[in-house]
Amino acid sequence: MPLNPNTESIIEKLQSEYHGTIVFEEEQLDEALVAEADRYQGLGIKALSVVGGFLSSLFFIGFAAMILLNWSGALLVAGLLMIVGTVLIDRVSKSVIMDTISISAYLSANIMVGMAVYQLTKSDNSISFALLAISLIIPFLTSSYMLNFLSVLMIHGCLFALLNLNGGKELIHLFLLLPAAGFTLLSLYEPRLLTQHASLNIRFNPWRTGLLFSLIASLCYSATILFGGHNQNWVQILALPIWGALLIIFVSFHTGHKTGLVAGILLLIYAVGQYYYNLHFTLLVKSYMMCGTGILFLIAWFVFKKKLKQEHEQD
């Protein structure tokens, strides 16, 4: 089969630049590039699929709750079957068209399994373990963007719930180091991970985005709870949410992700706002602190400008 002219020119260019040492899987590359060019680039259709998926899973859960609540075994089996079905559908069709169905079915199925497990065991811990198990297995079975993304969010949510349920309330603020480390490592080692294996390469984007969203959720929670507490303690003084927001900003800027950058800035404003709002000082002291900080930053800006100018002159 002849390759697309676009694919050919890419291969040619890279070959000439790297002296013909690169081996391409030409047909698969061609197929993927055509699919990429064909992909709808706007946000509208994607948003439509996601909203549709959420809406319909909402109603489906209403149905499941009403009809199957008395038969936990059936609920569990139905939920697991739906997950298997979603993975199978996704293997057959890779199109964006299936997004609505995948999201809706996967979310509904997970909630059904959760309800059934709770009916059977009456324990919140076992719900978390059951959902954690599912979301750890799913990424091995499918390369679907949505299923991988939702699984990462669920893994984070389950771990968070487990910690919260078992008396680790203080540790929650340190728990956010986990998504922070994951997000940072994944972002900074992007080229290494991409070249590791094709199956890792294709899951890179949903995992990175999933970790970013998890980190944002953790930071928001931490900023709201932590700074809102009445007694100030060591975790509060560390002001982890502010550092977390800065981390997101730096990493996103470095790797060229605009969404992450904007999210990081909004989070920073929120975290700093929460921090000062809940600080146990009078407004007057806070105002001096803020003016002082502002002046320090402006001095830093002047010094930076000057240094930059010097360097330009040296070049």
Added chain:
Amino acid sequence: MLKPGYSRNIIQIISRYSNLPEQDVKGLFKKNGIYADRTGWAKFTDLALLGIGVAFLLAGTIFFFAYNWDNLHKFVKLGMIQAMIILPIVSILVFKPRELVKNILLTMSCVLVGVLFAVFGQIYQTGADAYDLFLGWTVFIAIWALSTRFEALWIIFLVLINTTFMLYVEQAAPYVLEKSMYVILYSFNLLVVIAVQLLSSRVEVATWFTRIVIFGAVVILTIGLVDGIWKHYPPEWFVSLGLCLLSYAAGVYYSIKRRSMYLLCILPLSIIIVLCALYFERVNADTGSFIFISLVIVISITFLVRELMRLNRTWHAVKS
């Protein structure tokens, strides 16, 4: 040299189906301007230090006045805010800054007019309804808003008009107006969109402005229709329905003619929501109806997405 122009996704795909080593993939990311370089970081640091410095200094100043607020004389309070309104305007006239700076300064003044009204009401305990405040605010920034070509300010202005009307209906309006609030708001916002479209040959308006106004209008109409269904179809509901059918049909026709995807995504969603509400009002909410609605949503949206993608592809193919 490789010409710049590979997106992140393209580079990821190239890496997926080739044995390009790690260092070269990294090189591709850098060469195509996806990873930030030295100049990028310099610009970023510059903006960040300045922005954070100014923001903290401003916040500190506001906190300082907030601390002393109760002890200030009322003339000082009002005078300070008035000075803050006048200062940007004077600096626009004196320094003649760039268009964007000018617009941002003017928008600042417009927002402060609202603060002035609030403080005035607080000091003199005017006892006015909340809509009075918003009405005053809207009226007094009208000339600034209409004479400037700045979409962000227009959005603020439109939000003010809508809020004023909603508060008026809630607090003081006769019953007739209350029942037809959604229709009136929808028609008003629709007229704004139409006016902007008619003027588009003379004044260039950013697409996002029209899109936000349309989105707001569609949300208002959808809420109005669903609300009317729960209130068992008052006469106004049929007016809304007629308006909805007419304007949506016109919107779809316009979108297809102009090859724009936006309306084709949000209008059907609005219709699906209204139909679901209609169904639930007609039948008793039992198990069957839940699964039915769930399936209807999945199937209709999946079908819609498929058709839209097909449409998009044909438009795309014809264009290139």
